[in-house]
Amino acid sequence: MSSRNDCRPQALTKPALEEKAVIELVDRVFGLKVSWIRPLPSYDDQNFHVCVSRNEDGAEGAAECVLKITNSEDSQEPDLIEVQTQAMMFLHAEGFPSATPYLTKDGNTMSLEAGDTGPGSKKYMVRLLTYLPGTPVAKIATNPQILYEIGKLAARLDKALAEKFHHPSVKTLHRGQFIWNLANVPLLHQYIYALGQNKYCEVVEKVIQQFEEKVMPKLSSFRACINHGDLNDHNILVDSASASPEDPQYRVSGILDFSDMSYGYYVFEVAIAIMYLMIESSDPLGVGGHVLAGFESILPLTPEERGALFLLVSGRFSQSLVIAAHTALHYPENKEYLMITARTGWKHLMKMFEVGQAAVEQRWFQIAGAYGNHLDP
Structure with missing residues (x-):
């Protein structure tokens, strides 16, 4: 890697x-x-x-x-x-x-x-x-309630960092060519060889091309902030707040691993959370709507940010899958852990492009809209 x-x-x-x-x-x-x-x-x-x-x-x-x-x-x-x-x-x-x-x-x-x-x-x-107790989200059957809560948490976290966090060395979070910053999807060009020549390579090349054409020119219109940058299903811990096994209510009990923190944009954080929460979901294409609803209860996205969401989620899938494949070539002894996302990640990315941006966005925005447009306190 x-x-x-x-x-x-x-x-x-x-x-x-x-x-x-x-x-x-x-x-x-x-x-x-x-x-x-x-x-x-x-x-x-x-x-x-x-x-x-x-x-x-x-x-x-x-x-x-x-x-x-x-x-x-x-x-x-x-x-x-x-x-x-x-x-x-x-x-x-x-x-x-x-x-x-x-x-x-x-x-x-x-x-x-x-x-x-x-x-x-x-x-x-x-x-x-x-040590933070709890169960990784990757090990539970997620439901709309916890997806909404994680979306809300992502917005609250970025908002707190943007508005209140000060430190003499905060400029070090401007990390330039940092491969995990979502703005750097085009850097995947140099790692894509790790996939070989196949349908996966073709879809990643399509993601990179569309990202360069449709997302990069709009970055300056997105609202900037500090991103956690890795709110994945192993870095979020939850515990059950209810005793009903039929309808468990979860709360977030831990946020792990701040090593990918960097300056980015609010919309990056919600896209990253959506992508990782799709991995183990039984309804992966519906995940985005619930996460987005939680996020927008704190920070409604602008039309430009909403319009980039599909390609940002696709871009993070591409980053995770390509970098994991590349890293596994260099560190084969850690391959099992590195390829966790790949088990279902390729299937989800291919499905997103098969269904198409317009249909996926329509599903996300309809689900998010059903929550109402109010802002939580």
């Missing part, structure tokens, strides 16, 4: 620390004892679910947390990681269910650590974050 900040895939090194080294690191850097440790799946970082305490027997404040070891390329941008971490803290203070960092022994939110002791050893930024 490309580095998270430019398009040089060979530059990225995913951390591969052994559990014994991780236990020692948590003690040395954070002054905490690990009572148990479990690896967590990840795209290009290394994550562990750990239980820590102030002493060996766990009698003093045992707590579950997540150790996040950032890949070698992103670790070279401490200001960017610091802004992302401060954004998480800001959102937590604003009432959003985001994690907060444990401070190091030196009172910092993160520490740059060597991966090993050999020659040419890579350095990785390490953070210890509070």
Whole structure:
């Protein structure tokens, strides 16, 4: 995969620390004892679910947390990681269910650590974050209620960041050629070879062409903001707020992984959420209407933004599927995790183009319209 900040895939090194080294690191850097440790799946970082305490027997404040070891390329941008971490803290203070960092022994939110002791050893930024309970949306049967709530959450989150979040290094979120920014769909040209010559390649080429012709010229008319950038079905945790198994009511209990944060546009966030929530849905083409209704209860889209939604969702499908295929060529040992989206993603993208933009948009806008045009408080 490309580095998270430019398009040089060979530059990225995913951390591969052994559990014994991780236990020692948590003690040395954070002054905490690990009572148990479990690896967590990840795209290009290394994550562990750990239980820590102030002493060996766990009698003093045992707590579950997540150790996040950032890949070698992103670790070279401490200001960017610091802004992302401060954004998480800001959102937590604003009432959003985001994690907060444990401070190091030196009172910092993160520490740059060597991966090993050999020659040419890579350095990785390490953070210890509070653990957020809940079930990933990917593991539940979504219903209109939770799709609406996630859409609403996406709008509230971006609005809070745009209107209230300030930090001296916030300019680092202008990430230029960052491959995961939705404005950079045209950068997929250089990775499309990973698909081979087939029907998938043809539809992605069509997406890129239409994106360049119809979306890029309109970007300046979209309303700018800071995007979380990765509100996918594994980064949103929920718990059940009702006891009825026939009609479960969910609430969002956690927002994970702020490493794709960048300056973008409000419409990017809703498009990204729609795309990922389609992945496991039993009614994928209906998802957009419910997510859009929730989003527009806080931030109604302009006609220009609504008109770009189909190609933005298609563009994110293309980014996810092409970059995953490219990354799997370079990191075959992580292929199973990398290709999660591909299991149904290609089917959904092909279906969108088979049905056509006009029909898909009509479905989305009809569903969203049925909620009414009122703004929630």
